Amino acid sequence: MQRTSERFYFRIEDLAHAQGEYSDLAFEGTSPAQFAAEFQRGLREPDLFRRWRKKQPDPEAVPESLAPFDPDATVVASAADMHTDVEVTTNLTHRVVAHRLTLLVGRGWTLRDVRLV
Numbered sequence: 415m416q417r418t419s420e421r422f423y424f425r426i427e428d429l430a431h432a433q434g435e436y437s438d439l440a441f442e443g444t445s446p447a448q449f450a451a452e453f454q455r456g457l458r459e460p461d462l463f464r465r466w467r468k469k470q471p472d473p474e475a476v477p478e479s480l481a482p483f484d485p486d487a488t489v490v491a492s493a494a495d496m497h498t499d500v501e502v503t504t505n506l507t508h509r510v511v512a513h514r515l516t517l518l519v520g521r522g523w524t525l526r527d528v529r530l531v
Contacts, residue, residue: 417505419531424500424515425524426491432519439466441518446491446498449518456514457487457504466517480513482506503531 426432429449434440439462441449456462460483467473467481487504500523502511508528515523 417507419503419505420508421529421531422500422502422504422508422511423526423528424502425526426498426500426519427522427524428496429491429493429498429519432522434517434520436466436469436517439469439517440520446493446500449498450489450491450500453491453500453502453515453518454487454489456518457483457489457502457506457511458485459483462514462517479507480510482510499526 426449429446430444432441441452443449443452460481463481463483467476470476484504484506487502487506489500489502491498491500504511508525512525
């Protein structure tokens with residue numbers, strides 16, 4: 415059974431300086447539009463997860479619950495004051511969305527709200 419889609423609202427405090435743990439997986443752009451496109455790809459396609467998984471000491475031990483992707487996921491990001499607001503619509507779990515977001519920008523984000531779509 416497919417999960418109901420949810421809309422997640424995030425805030426990234428300093429997008430220009432936010433970076434995930436692995437520089438080759440981290441977001442390197444500066445604009446909210448660039449970030450939205452990269453994050454959307456990370457949710458829609460398995461590449462970001464697969465590249466991260468290969469970096470793990472025991473890739474086979476990585477939980478399969480982190481592997482799903484949603485080809486219909488959408489991401490919109492916009493600059494607001496000194497931060498970036500991000501809206502994600504997907505059927506992926508919060509755990510998966512948060513993991514991919516952290517890969518791209520590290521821990522400099524906050525979940526603001528979640529709503530069923």
